[in-house]
Amino acid sequence: MKIKKFEDIKAWVEARELTKRIYDITREANFAKDFGLIDQIRRASVSIMANISEGFDSQSNDEFIRFLIYSRRSSSEVQSHLYVALDQKYISQEIFNEIYDKSIYTSKLLNAFITYLRSSGKQLKKSTTKPGS
Numbered sequence: 047m048k049i050k051k052f053e054d055i056k057a058w059v060e061a062r063e064l065t066k067r068i069y070d071i072t073r074e075a076n077f078a079k080d081f082g083l084i085d086q087i088r089r090a091s092v093s094i095m096a097n098i099s100e101g102f103d104s105q106s107n108d109e110f111i112r113f114l115i116y117s118r119r120s121s122s123e124v125q126s127h128l129y130v131a132l133d134q135k136y137i138s139q140e141i142f143n144e145i146y147d148k149s150i151y152t153s154k155l156l157n158a159f160i161t162y163l164r165s166s167g168k169q170l171k172k173s174t175t176k177p178g179s
Contacts, residue, residue, distance in 0.1 A: 051102075052098060052099040052102040055098055055102070055159065056155050056159075057098060057114075057117070057152055057155035057156045057159055058095055058098040058099065060148065060151060060152040060155055061091070061094040061095040061098060061117070061121075061152050062095055063148065064091055064094065064121075064124070064145070064148045064149055064152055065088075065091040065092055065094070065095055067144075067145050067148065068087055068088055068091040068124065068145070069088065069091075071131070071136075071137055071141060071145070072084045072087065072088060074136075076134075076135065076136045076137075077131060077136040077137065080134070080136065083127060083130055083131065083134075083136075086123075086127055087124060087127040087128070087131070090120045090121075090123040090124045090127060091120070091124050093116070093117070093120035093123075094117045094120045094121050094124070094152060095117075097113045097114070097116040097117040097120065098113065098114065098117050098156075100113055101113025101114055101116075101117075107163045107164070107166075107167075110163060111160050111163055111164065114156050114159060114160050114163075115156075115160065117156055118153050118156045118157065118160075121149050121150075121152050121153045121156070122153070124145075124149050125146055125149050125150075128142055128145055128146050128149075129142075
């Protein structure tokens with residue numbers, strides 16, 4: 047599959063699903079009162095998506111890779127915040143495992159994409175059309 051827009055990037059798709067799950071769990075009763083943790087974990091998950099999309103518009107693969115690394119770091123931040131949520135009993139072990147695994151998978155996709163960009167030497171061809179056009 048050719049990547050013509052950031053929505054074609056598998057890691058972005060997974061990060062979007064991760065972010066949706068983070069928003070879902072942070073709306074639940076136990077979690078909903080910890081405004082600081084909610085803000086931190088939501089920002090970290092959104093940052094994964096945002097850095098992928100922002101990096102996609104980079105002028106070089108090296109610059110894009112830098113943004114993908116930021117995304118990977120944000121994924122690690124989500125993982126750390128999940129431990130706080132688990133320790134505070136805001137989420138169950140089952141929910142923790144599900145979301146943690148999704149974060150790990152997103153990081154693996156980012157690592158694979160970084161490896162591809164480093165080894166390919168080719169610039170991605172980007173489309174300037176809107177999704178659905």
